[in-house]
Amino acid sequence: MDPVELATSCTMPPVLSRSAVAEQPKTLRSAHLKVDTYNVAAVAPYQAMPVAGPVITHHKSTALPVVEPHPEMTEEEREARIAEMIDGYMKKLAERTHHHMGYPYNLEFDYGLLEGLTKFSINNLGDPFIESNYGVHSREFEVGVLNWFARLWEIDEEEYWGYITTCGTEGNLHGILVGRENFPDGIMYASAESHYSVFKAARMYRMQAEKISTLESGEINYDELKAALIANQGKPAVLNLNIGTTVKGAVDDLDRVLEVLKEAGYTEDRFFIHCDGALFGMMMPFLRSDAPMVTFRKPIGSVSVSGHKFVGAPVPCGVVITRFKYVMALSSDVEYLNSRDATIMGSRNGHAPIYLWYTLTRKGYEGMRRDVERCMRNAHVLKQMFESAGIRTMLNELSNTVVFERPKEEAFVRKWQLACEGDIAHVVVMPNITVEKLEEFVADYVQSRARVAIAAAKRVACEAKAAEEELDA
Numbered sequence: 001m002d003p004v005e006l007a008t009s010c011t012m013p014p015v016l017s018r019s020a021v022a023e024q025p026k027t028l029r030s031a032h033l034k035v036d037t038y039n040v041a042a043v044a045p046y047q048a049m050p051v052a053g054p055v056i057t058h059h060k061s062t063a064l065p066v067v068e069p070h071p072e073m074t075e076e077e078r079e080a081r082i083a084e085m086i087d088g089y090m091k092k093l094a095e096r097t098h099h100h101m102g103y104p105y106n107l108e109f110d111y112g113l114l115e116g117l118t119k120f121s122i123n124n125l126g127d128p129f130i131e132s133n134y135g136v137h138s139r140e141f142e143v144g145v146l147n148w149f150a151r152l153w154e155i156d157e158e159e160y161w162g163y164i165t166t167c168g169t170e171g172n173l174h175g176i177l178v179g180r181e182n183f184p185d186g187i188m189y190a191s192a193e194s195h196y197s198v199f200k201a202a203r204m205y206r207m208q209a210e211k212i213s214t215l216e217s218g219e220i221n222y223d224e225l226k227a228a229l230i231a232n233q234g235k236p237a238v239l240n241l242n243i244g245t246t247v248k249g250a251v252d253d254l255d256r257v258l259e260v261l262k263e264a265g266y267t268e269d270r271f272f273i274h275c276d277g278a279l280f281g282m283m284m285p286f287l288r289s290d291a292p293m294v295t296f297r298k299p300i301g302s303v304s305v306s307g308h309k310f311v312g313a314p315v316p317c318g319v320v321i322t323r324f325k326y327v328m329a330l331s332s333d334v335e336y337l338n339s340r341d342a343t344i345m346g347s348r349n350g351h352a353p354i355y356l357w358y359t360l361t362r363k364g365y366e367g368m369r370r371d372v373e374r375c376m377r378n379a380h381v382l383k384q385m386f387e388s389a390g391i392r393t394m395l396n397e398l399s400n401t402v403v404f405e406r407p408k409e410e411a412f413v414r415k416w417q418l419a420c421e422g423d424i425a426h427v428v429v430m431p432n433i434t435v436e437k438l439e440e441f442v443a444d445y446v447q448s449r450a451r452v453a454i455a456a457a458k459r460v461a462c463e464a465k466a467a468e469e470e471l472d473a
Contacts, residue, residue: 189212214250
């Protein structure tokens with residue numbers, strides 16, 4: 001009996017009667033999933049006009065039934081079935097990990113030494129710097145990681161506050177919230193190529209937001225930003241700057257934005273800058289000294305990064321650092337915890353800080369620097385491989401994100417898990433992506449293009465033959 005039959009044949013808990021309740025119109029999830037009729041061949045090539053509007057395909061997720069106890073199956077058979085299902089899933093993960101190119105996740109890590117920690121429910125609820133009554137926590141690891149990032153971004157340990165987040169989005173939500181709480185009537189400014197979580201934060205906090213256009217590189221349009229700041233000069237500014245945009249990997253120039261603020265008449269007590277460094281915020285400090293560095297020596301308010309991206313971790317996580325003076329605006333005592341709290345979440349994953357501490361301890365600053373240099377070097381290798389094959393590409397100077405013509409085969413996009421937007425796609429060259437894997441990917445992409453080209457030529461030939469037949473008739 002397969003898992004689906006097992007699930008459907010089991011005795012289910014009784015459902016409460018709704019006979020006395022008036023039937024309400026139902027909103028069905030499946031009704032809002034687009035049928036996968038997307039013609040990827042119709043997507044404009046890189047040289048053509050951009051596709052009008054986003055092209056989104058919905059692939060409905062399958063459900064793996066819970067294997068309930070069943071009289072027709074012994075406990076040993078049931079345990080064997082569960083083990084078989086997990087083994088199959090692990091093989092799927094291994095295959096998907098090998099063909100992963102489009103999202104900024106470092107899939108090269110080994111936390112085998114930490115496997116025993118899964119026996120414990122580690123929860124860092126509350127303030128990381130003040131222990132609560134719950135004793136199964138990893139605050140010592142969390143504060144150690146936070147101090148490491150404080151040194152990276154050049155802020156004294158007594159002057160910062162931060163915590164390990166669930167992801168980069170939570171870091172953005174927290175950074176923008178700190179800005180809003182310190183400037184309740186402030187207007188948020190962010191580029192159109194900012195991560196979607198930035199404008200999500202503005203909606204959640206009911207903030208007035210100005211979406212600024214971008215330059216061709218993906219950087220914020222500094223002239224348009226200046227005009228918007230001058231037009232709203234009566235209100236403080238809460239700015240989100242991108243240290244590597246989602247699609248093009250563009251870096252907003254912090255020094256230039258500070259100059260724009262000065263020219264627009266904003267003093268340091270009238271603006272708050274949050275730096276979204278999800279991926280590149282971890283890499284930027286290890287680049288050449290003339291890059292526009294993100295540092296608390298400059299008048300910024302907060303920085304956030306994702307921990308599972310460049311560092312690599314088996315669970316999503318991140319880091320957010322802000323100035324202690326700013327976080328006081330939303331910090332409060334919680335008697336139930338016997339601690340203070342200024343975080344977004346209540347319970348917080350206590351395993352994540354240990355994963356980050358473990359990798360940072362094993363690699364150190366120099367190990368991270370070597371990883372950054374290898375990623376940047378391999379990004380240029382990929383660009384050269386593409387260009388040698390006649391494929392147009394773009395690679396920002398301060399980026400490991402290689403942008404190229406969107407593949408026309410949807411199966412190819414799915415196989416390599418590419419992130420696409422309009423007529424472009426990208427590969428984010430991470431520490432786990434070797435030159436050999438780049439070679440395999442480019443060869444596969446060239447073959448995909450050839451298949452599409454041959455199919456197009458055959459269609460033209462078929463149409464020509466059909467036209468000839470009509471003329472002969």
